[in-house]
Amino acid sequence: KAGVTQTPRYLIKTRGQQVTLSCSPISGHRSVSWYQQTPGQGLQFLFEYFSETQRNKGNFPGRFSGRQFSNSRSEMNVSTLELGDSALYLCASSLAPSGGYNEQFFGPGTRLTVL
């Protein structure tokens, strides 16, 4: 069974640009969550999607947005990039929202560098 896939794996952008990251969940999984990982802040929750609807959102500015498609694939977008947005962006999938009981399985991440 294929795991969570994320594209691209590496990305270099300059300040002010925007970026779109893609995530394909494990087959049959319908919930997709996004996390940002930095050395200083660790892993922080961005948002979660299920059935094309955002169900939860973390404490990030509106420049961070996402969406989910009918096949459960998800994208996240960051507009007006800042140096501090440099991070590993991780996507995680789970079967369905379970009120926090289900395991989440992570992809390899997209390493974003903002110059």
Added chain:
Amino acid sequence: EDQVTQSPEALRLQEGESSSLNCSYTVSGLRGLFWYRQDPGKGPEFLFTLYSAGEEKEKERLKATLTKKESFLHITAPKPEDSATYLCAVSQGAQKLVFGQGTRLTINP
């Protein structure tokens, strides 16, 4: 505010030297406590889920336990391939995991 604190930040052991990693948490209405392993440059790999105090789970050289305030990840007779960062996370009723900062474990041959 939900908090997860892991200790120690880093741990260096000799091969075969058993030890424990700690994860203490403050969250109301804990739904699950999750342990992950993360290798450099990779995404976290799921290890265990614990749901209630007193629960224990084992996998090869790893055993996870849970009390009302903390969880331990016991590593028995570790090997160099067990070197990684071990992350603890809690969920409270949403698909949002709150992570600790992790313990960076190094096993020297």
